[in-house]
Amino acid sequence: MFIKPTKLEHARVELLKSIKLKKNVIEVPLQKATERISYKQINSKLNLPSTTNSAVDGYGIASATYFANPKTEFSVIGVAKAGHPFKKKILSSQAIEIYTGAIMPLGVDAIVMHEKCERIDNKVKIKEDIKKNQNMRPVGENLKKGEVVVNKGKVLNSADIGQLAASGNSKVNVYEKVRVSVISTGDELVSANSKNRLEGQIYDSNKPMLLSLLNQNYLNLLDMGIVKDNRSKLAAKYAEALSKSDVVISSGGASDGIEDHTQNALKDVGAKCLVWQLAMKPGKPMAVGNLKNKLIFCLPGNPVAAFVCTKLLIKPLLIKMSGGIDLEPLEIKLRSGFEHTKRVGRAEYLRAKIVNDGKDTIIKLHGRKGAGVISSLTGADGIVEIPMECKSVNIGDLLTFFPFDHRGL
Structure with missing residues (x-):
């Protein structure tokens, strides 16, 4: 376990070491193989085209x-x-x-x-x-006989499906789906369809957001509902979720407050705590436990923090657990179009937009700041990273930008 907040990339590397890969394989028809993960390398059995x-x-x-x-x-x-x-x-x-x-x-x-x-x-x-x-x-301009069509561990996309079909494949062997349970915690939470919301209660946004964010065909998602701020109830829900899935993701209760029961609930189910707190903002109060090669991710309750941690840490790990090789989020180097100051010792991940100022393509911050301001995510093109040891950002500085999926073609 990390005693002090750890770097995101360090946590990712260490957690990758603890992952047990899916080994079961199933055969699926090509039309159902999009976003499944190839179980083996597939080579072309013919030249494409086969004639000039x-x-x-x-x-x-x-x-x-x-x-x-x-x-x-x-x-x-x-x-x-x-x-x-x-x-x-x-x-x-x-x-x-x-x-x-x-x-x-x-x-x-x-x-x-x-x-x-x-x-x-x-x-x-x-x-x-x-x-x-x-x-x-010419013969073989598209594919030569024996050439690799898809590699083992490839998350299959539409282009892969087309190439597989063109090379005569109607079915493909893929890894079995990883089962993921998603839980929200908090006395204040009610479902969006609740008709009896009391004063002080809020609609749960994290669970619907995470279920949408993780809606990938290589995952089998289970909605495990909302749990009250109670140690024994949270531990019981963890135990139930672990019996049904390979991975458990909860949000809320990961801080050190009186009503934050994550640490004790992990102990109660017998899980070993691998990570406790990340050196990043938003997302510091996050824990990861391991029980019999099953991971429990305990996300912060603030929606933006939960979103950022899932994007940058959990999704790459789930791809690896599912047998995939496409692990790292796409990074783009762009110049800053804003100024910003921060304290040294933790990285910051700010919501941003890509803007063309007439001369260059630059990054500008988007929306209001704050780990609970979910509106800062809507309309953003992605997340910009401010490194741990950086004290300030000036206009023109080269930064790392992580684009959101929906901004791609």
Whole structure:
């Protein structure tokens, strides 16, 4: 256990060492494989394309004839379309009308686009200089036989699905989903659908937010409800969640206050505390426990802190537990468009927007500050990191920016 607040990257490295990977494998149809994690490396069983074909709509000719006499009028003797090959050989004075994806007929070694040709009846003349092999897709241009289609541990995306289908795969072996239980804690919390909200009570935002944030196809999420600020009830809920899942995530009760029961509840279920407090803002009051290779993440109750810790620490670990290799959040180096001061000894993660000031792309802070101000997340493009040993940020300083998923294509 870390006695004092630990660096985020140190916590990530140490927790990765404690993770037991999923080993069970299942076969799923390709149309259900998006965001699943590949169990093994898959190699192409064929060349793509398997034959040389046309990259454009136009006319196929023998380039040597054109080079000998650019004014040659070629006789058009047929049409080749994708799925409908022209099976005769094209002679030196002949041309074939050909469309994108069509197999290249024998005798053709150049394709000229329609708009670069002049056709009168069954004769066609070339109106521009050409090169041998132009506008032709060679065998294996997309994939060569034996080439890797996806690596073991790849989180499959839409492009992977397309490539797997093109290489003849209708099913794929993937890791079994990691089961994750999500719990909110606090006497003041009620569900958003509650009709009897009392004075002093607030709607629970953390659990719905975390369930949405972790809505990945390689995870199986369980909503374990809201637990009151009570040590025995929290320990009982942890025990129930551990019996149903591989990972438990709770929010609230991770500080050192009288009503913060996380430490004792972890002890009560027999979990070993691996991390207690992170050297970051927001997110300092966070704990991680381990019981029989199952992790319990105890997030702060403040929504922004819970969001940031989940993005930067929990999600990469869940990918690893699920068998994945894409662990690190995407980082972009951008110049600061703001000034900021902080104390040395902890990193800060501020909500920010990417702005073009007419000259450069820069980062500007977004929304009101504060770990409980969830509105600072809505409309933000991502999180900007202010390093631990940094005292101040000046305009123009180079900073690390973590974009949110929804800002990608």
